[in-house]
Amino acid sequence: MNVAVALVLLLSVGIGAIPNGELDPHLKNCTTRQEAIRELAGISDSNDEFKCYFHCILELGNFIANGKIVPSQLSLDGIDRSKCLELKDDNKCELGYKLMKCFQDYI
Template identity: 30%
Template structure:
């Protein structure tokens, strides 16, 4: 699993600014044909929602259509750091939806709301 702190960073950094610095984001954007223009003009389109699902799957936050649980032993953060963000992250990790793109979008929106 990837670091929870990296996940939070990815979710809080605006998608328009992180295209250049994040290979996961770049790969998912290429797969979905997502550009900064598309993000700006169609932020709730199915393609954008699937982009978020792609990112979260690549980061192993969503596995087989379900948001995964985290074990501190596999996270690259200290317990003190995790305690500081746990309350904000936990509700987002409990989101369920049968459509993987909608699930990815809802998890992203939850994290973005909690980490503006």
């Protein structure tokens, strides 16, 4: 499954609704599936581990590279690119979280 589609599904229906195994190759690089489910069940804007998890997933999907958003990856239908491209943060975890929020807000 395309990583971009997986991210959209993750945000729109939640990780529990995605069939077992489809995200596993990506999740194993960031955390275990059980840890991911636990984190997503208790979403908290102040949870640094949660924010870093999103950064990791976005980096694996090439949405973020070298601490910056990759513009060419934000060419998905339905994304208001201008709003998402403006995001910046010196903290990589904060940047990942902000980009995921942007996807959520503008898809």
